[in-house]
Amino acid sequence: MTAQLKCLEVDDVHVWRGDRHVLQGVSFHLEPAELLHIRGPNGTGKTTLLRVVTGLLRPEQGEVRWAGRPINEARAEYQAELAYASHEPALKSDLTGLENLRFTVGLKRRASDMELRDAMATTGVAACADLPARVLSAGQRRRLAMARVLAMRAALWLLDEPFTNLDVAGAEFMSRMLAEHVDRGGSALVVAHHDLDVGRPLRSLELAE
Amino acid sequence: MSVGALQAMNLVLRRELCLSFRRPDQLLQPLVFFLIVTTLFPLGLSPELSLLRQMAPGVLWVAALLASLLSMDGLFKGDADDGTLEQLALSGQSLGAIVIAKTLAHWLVSGAALVIMSPLVAMALGIPVTAFPTMILSLALGTLTLSWLGAIGAGLTVGLRRGSVLLSLIVLPLAMPLLIFGANATDRAIVGDSPEGAVYFLAALCVLTSSLAPLAATAALRITLE
Numbered sequence: 001m002t003a004q005l006k007c008l009e010v011d012d013v014h015v016w017r018g019d020r021h022v023l024q025g026v027s028f029h030l031e032p033a034e035l036l037h038i039r040g041p042n043g044t045g046k047t048t049l050l051r052v053v054t055g056l057l058r059p060e061q062g063e064v065r066w067a068g069r070p071i072n073e074a075r076a077e078y079q080a081e082l083a084y085a086s087h088e089p090a091l092k093s094d095l096t097g098l099e100n101l102r103f104t105v106g107l108k109r110r111a112s113d114m115e116l117r118d119a120m121a122t123t124g125v126a127a128c129a130d131l132p133a134r135v136l137s138a139g140q141r142r143r144l145a146m147a148r149v150l151a152m153r154a155a156l157w158l159l160d161e162p163f164t165n166l167d168v169a170g171a172e173f174m175s176r177m178l179a180e181h182v183d184r185g186g187s188a189l190v191v192a193h194h195d196l197d198v199g200r201p202l203r204s205l206e207l208a209e
Numbered sequence: 210m211s212v213g214a215l216q217a218m219n220l221v222l223r224r225e226l227c228l229s230f231r232r233p234d235q236l237l238q239p240l241v242f243f244l245i246v247t248t249l250f251p252l253g254l255s256p257e258l259s260l261l262r263q264m265a266p267g268v269l270w271v272a273a274l275l276a277s278l279l280s281m282d283g284l285f286k287g288d289a290d291d292g293t294l295e296q297l298a299l300s301g302q303s304l305g306a307i308v309i310a311k312t313l314a315h316w317l318v319s320g321a322a323l324v325i326m327s328p329l330v331a332m333a334l335g336i337p338v339t340a341f342p343t344m345i346l347s348l349a350l351g352t353l354t355l356s357w358l359g360a361i362g363a364g365l366t367v368g369l370r371r372g373s374v375l376l377s378l379i380v381l382p383l384a385m386p387l388l389i390f391g392a393n394a395t396d397r398a399i400v401g402d403s404p405e406g407a408v409y410f411l412a413a414l415c416v417l418t419s420s421l422a423p424l425a426a427t428a429a430l431r432i433t434l435e
Contacts, residue, residue: 079300109211
């Protein structure tokens with residue numbers, strides 16, 4: 001499959017939560033090497049939209065396509081190409097940083113410990129590799145979760161509020177990481193309630209109430 | 210390089226075992242529970258050996274059933290709470306394979322551990338040594354079946370705040386045939402009859418749940434993830 005085909009299309013997605021019509025016909029396109037910033041006040045369905053794009057949540061109406069195919073038809077191929085960082089860092093507090101990554105990255109691709117340590121060094125948490133995740137701060141956990149995204153080497157990044165709990169240096173580094181991902185030809189969907197500045201062209205999608 | 214389903218299962222199994230051994234208190238809880246419940250009966254009823262021997266199979270099985278339910282609640286709960294379940298569901302691996310590996314790991318640290326400990330309890334209840342092989346085999350089949358049933362219940366209740374009571378209400382009625390045939394097999398072995406019929410039935414239940422429960426538990430988890 002060529003890189004040109006790795007395009008994400010979200011087509012007229014509607015989601016109801018009980019009586020609430022959370023997503024009212026959201027549509028967008030995401031080409032390779034493109035960044036899309038999903039913004040909007042709290043409770044407008046940013047995370048819901050992200051979960052629809054991952055395929056975890058099935059929309060009542062509408063469709064999500066990856067490389068031209070609906071994602072629930074080619075679930076495994078699609079999932080192999082995406083890296084999702086949810087609100088929670090998804091770390092086991094009893095496992096060390098390295099063990100955490102070894103396991104979640106290991107389900108997606110074979111990654112050596114060297115590669116995982118490299119990814120941790122890139123995100124600035126090399127020292128946390130052999131510490132149990134229990135003792136890490138919220139910011140370090142977030143960085144570890146980003147190391148996981150990096151080590152998965154996925155074409156599509158789906159990030160839910162990746163800047164939460166990061167210090168100034170962390171936020172800068174996060175922007176750099178996104179820019180490098182785009183330069184490599186990857187695409188990313190970033191949910192953030194504030195302005196993004198990654199030094200690359202950025203489209204944004206505003207979700208309203 | 211992609212990762213095959215068997216490798217993924219191996220990875221999940223190893224990680225679950227590693228997690229269990231990092232938390233020895235949670236590992237020991239069901240075992241200690243099993244031990245204490247079975248010792249309560251002679252204290253409460255009568256230490257007379259003939260009476261104990263009569264009740265032993267039932268006591269053993271009820272205690273094993275409750276002890277393995279005790280840890281069932283946590284099968285998917287931890288992963289659901291910290292977001293790991295989403296990562297698992299999006300790993301590109303079949304969720305069914307992951308559920309199978311997790312359930313087997315759960316059985317190894319709960320059911321299999323109970324089976325290993327059962328001779329100790331059996332001796333305290335006055336079960337003759339000649340009945341041990343049947344008792345061990347039937348308990349092994351029974352606890353594995355229970356783990357499968359528990360996986361369905363845990364999958365259904367993982368999204369609920371106080372799911373553990375509901376989990377018991379779902380699993381215990383389904384576990385009744387296990388109790389009947391398991392206790393019957395042990396009973397027959399004690400009095401010297403052939404326990405084959407009951408053991409075959411337990412084996413059949415084990416095969417049935419091993420093949421169908423992963424499907425049901427996976428479907429339940431997918432609903433929870435929405």
